[in-house]
Amino acid sequence: MTDATRNALRTGTVLFLFALVGTAILAFTHDRTEPVITRSQQAEKLALINQVLPASSYDNDLLASRQDLPPDDLLGTRQPSALWIARRGSQVTAVVLEAIAPDGYAGDIALLIGIDIDGKVTGVRVTAHRETPGLGDYVERTKSAWIDQFAGKSLTDPEPKHWKVAKDGGAFDARAGATITPRAVVKAVRSALDYFARHRAAFVAAPPAKEKKA
Amino acid sequence: MMTLNEFRSLFQNGLIKQNTGLVQLLGLCPLLAISNNVVNALSLGLATLLVMAASSGAVSGVRHFVPHEIRIPVFVLIIAALVTVIDLAMNAFVHPLYLVLGIFIPLITTNCIVLARADAFASKNHPLHSVIDAVAMGLGLTLVLVVLGAIRELAGKGTLFSGIDLVFGAAAKSYVLHVLPHYQGFLLAILPPGAFIALGLLIAAHNWNKARAAQRVRAAVPMAA
Numbered sequence A: 001m002t003d004a005t006r007n008a009l010r011t012g013t014v015l016f017l018f019a020l021v022g023t024a025i026l027a028f029t030h031d032r033t034e035p036v037i038t039r040s041q042q043a044e045k046l047a048l049i050n051q052v053l054p055a056s057s058y059d060n061d062l063l064a065s066r067q068d069l070p071p072d073d074l075l076g077t078r079q080p081s082a083l084w085i086a087r088r089g090s091q092v093t094a095v096v097l098e099a100i101a102p103d104g105y106a107g108d109i110a111l112l113i114g115i116d117i118d119g120k121v122t123g124v125r126v127t128a129h130r131e132t133p134g135l136g137d138y139v140e141r142t143k144s145a146w147i148d149q150f151a152g153k154s155l156t157d158p159e160p161k162h163w164k165v166a167k168d169g170g171a172f173d174a175r176a177g178a179t180i181t182p183r184a185v186v187k188a189v190r191s192a193l194d195y196f197a198r199h200r201a202a203f204v205a206a207p208p209a210k211e212k213k214a
Numbered sequence B: 001m002m003t004l005n006e007f008r009s010l011f012q013n014g015l016i017k018q019n020t021g022l023v024q025l026l027g028l029c030p031l032l033a034i035s036n037n038v039v040n041a042l043s044l045g046l047a048t049l050l051v052m053a054a055s056s057g058a059v060s061g062v063r064h065f066v067p068h069e070i071r072i073p074v075f076v077l078i079i080a081a082l083v084t085v086i087d088l089a090m091n092a093f094v095h096p097l098y099l100v101l102g103i104f105i106p107l108i109t110t111n112c113i114v115l116a117r118a119d120a121f122a123s124k125n126h127p128l129h130s131v132i133d134a135v136a137m138g139l140g141l142t143l144v145l146v147v148l149g150a151i152r153e154l155a156g157k158g159t160l161f162s163g164i165d166l167v168f169g170a171a172a173k174s175y176v177l178h179v180l181p182h183y184q185g186f187l188l189a190i191l192p193p194g195a196f197i198a199l200g201l202l203i204a205a206h207n208w209n210k211a212r213a214a215q216r217v218r219a220a221v222p223m224a225a
Helices: A003-053 A146-150 A182-204 B004-017 B021-022 B028-035 B038-059 B070-091 B095-104 B105-112 B113-118 B126-157 B169-176 B192-224
Strands: A067-069 A079-088 A090-105 A107-116 A121-128
Touching: A003 A079, A003 A107, A003 B070, A003 B095, A079 B192, A090 A182, A090 B070, A107 A182, A121 A146, A121 A182, A121 B004, A146 A182, B004 B126, B021 B113, B021 B126, B028 B038, B028 B095, B028 B105, B028 B126, B028 B192, B038 B070, B038 B113, B070 B095, B070 B105, B070 B113, B095 B105, B105 B113, B113 B126, B113 B169, B126 B192
Parallel strands: none
Antiparallel strands: A067 A079, A079 A090, A090 A107, A107 A121
16 A cells, blocks of 8 residues: 555545544434424414414414415415414314515515404414515514504405505505505405405315314 | 733734734624624624634644644534534524524634634644633624624614523513614614624724824833833
8 A cells, every 4th residue: 555545545534533423413412402493493483373363262283283275376375385273172263374475675575364263364473574674674573563453354344445555545554665565465464364265164174183182 | 731921812812913803804794794783793702702612622622633634624524513513502492592693603614713713723722722712712703793783783773782582581671771762773784784884993993093002102112212
């Protein structure tokens, strides 16, 4: 064996050993943190859902009731989106679904919308957006209470022609200088209500998922 | 093993003379991106400090076993492993903060200041010196981050420590200082250009201070002669 080969073998072995130790450390850490991470991600998801749907309105394991909805124009989705079905006993009391307002000032605004079985909004939250900080981002609940005005609204209250921002003659407030963002959100919530009205029967009839009682 | 003077000079280098943010201008990407408020800045600064101290210690500990030709891949491997450990740990134990810092935690791996200290200092020095050097450098970085964060948050939102509840839970919401009540906000300070402007001002202040100190030394020499 030449010196060069021996040298190459030696460096290769050293690198391999370092990679081995590194991998072992990572595997160990991953193993230790994974359950905690899964738990905090689920708790976070549930906390978010509970912002649009009061935890008192259902008694099933909501996270386990998750279904995929196919992409739909009314939801503004181009990929399958999530639906959670809330039940009390065997009765469906509400649904929580993901929707997208595609016409925000800077692209998609992701929404989480709770709708009770009578077609009334129980709550709306913006979960992701790229609107201008300090201008259009007041649709975020952490920035202002603007989004709360959807609670209790339905397709009959206000009437469909008033599902607009005040500036366009509608029933929803919007701040001067930043109407594109709220306009997109109002429209998306309305479409989601339409979507719910069309699929309500299917949601109500959906068999309960195999879930453990919460 | 280590004299007080060595200790002092390591800290002087890290905090002032060779400050990563103000003098070496290394690792500016996270520095500029995350300094929009004090809490983010402090969190990322401390995470980077932790990575630097651990990686410098590790690199220095194995420096005799690493052939010169493959030292960079080995150092990167060590740093990347440590960062991933911290990334997972933060995801598990301070989840809300992890969501805010997001991509910038994994990106600590590519922060050149970490590799720079590993290669320039830790690979040639005793582990103790290396860890202290890394801590000093990390503190220097954290200091700049926090000052930058404070300036931007104060100018942009009129508050300090907003978002502290992400670290300590909802109860900490009352720790937020509303320094300027009813402040209308100054968006520029929070947006990326604000980071460049504020960092520029900090560097200018640092250079001015250095120039003044140098002048004082020059003025003092004739008197001593």
